[in-house]
Amino acid sequence: MLKQASLWAALWVAVVASAQAQNTHDHDHWHSSRPDGHAPLGVMGEHTHHAGDWMLSYRYMHMAMDGLRDGTDRLSDQEVLASGKGTYMVAPQEMTMEMHMFGAMYAPSDDWTLMAMLPYVRKSMTMKRMMMGGGTATFKTRSEGLGDLKLSAMPVVWRGNQQQVHLNLGISAPTGSVEEEDDILQMNGTSIRNRIAYGMQTGSGTWDFLPGVTYLGQSEAFSWGAQLGAVLRLGENSQDYTFGNEVRGTVWGAVPLSDSLSLSARLLARKVEKISGQDSALAAMAAMAPPADADNYGGTYLDAGFGLNYYSRSGLLQGHRFALEFLVPVYMDLNGPQLEPSWTLIAGWQFAW
């Protein structure tokens, strides 16, 4: 963790130094007042504002997971039950994660933009369980509540000819829950109330540092950008574990079709580490259900995204933005057995003044 933090620090120093060396003023600035002036909707903290600007936003995110995988191999229910220590009695079937994300941005100056994001999360997971006598039964666990509040500052450190680089200096506060419970089906057909799996919690339980760097460029007919970001967990949560650190890189391109509509394509690569430590309330279930086992989290993912941005230029909705993005996995190497992501849909609204 310290090593990663110092790498990020070194990267910032390099970016800031080059910004000071190259800062010139006789060129066009990158500007956001076109449909592709905002990146594909799933990229967070990807644009900045002018001094005194405010923006409100709402995003709805739906992520579907379906099918089991360990490493790069798909597994059947039977293979999952026979995998690991050979003691699994439960095979996850599908999971959905929904998120309502409320955001606000404010720029105290042209060089600094501030952002706050508060998610409300809803999750459900369906599992198949081996029953006494040899049959199977399915049951579902659910959770719902506030996620983790994210606050960030985005200083612009370099401006070029219709290009800019800004940093993402974010912190995630543990406002979500790591103590969600639900009824878990037992072998004899009864249910007991218990802590639900790590991935079903609505928060991380830790303060997380969210560093990043974003590059934006545009020409008359095209725009592009790239963002490198990380989630670095600080310490351990109240239930004695820490979700894995995450590193994420994304690149995108967008074409304005008119002065209000643009299409985008992007690639998103992510690496998520395993959970370290263990929730003692899940210890008894860890040998029975893969999602209750802290080893079955994280992996390496490559997703492709296709998006649409609409910027309303006139009428009642003048200045409002509407956007959609759809992401599908193209490569996955999971620390499994675990459910694999099958698709993500993001829809959102943004209004700046």
Ligand SMILES: [Cu+2]
């Ligand atoms: Cu904004």
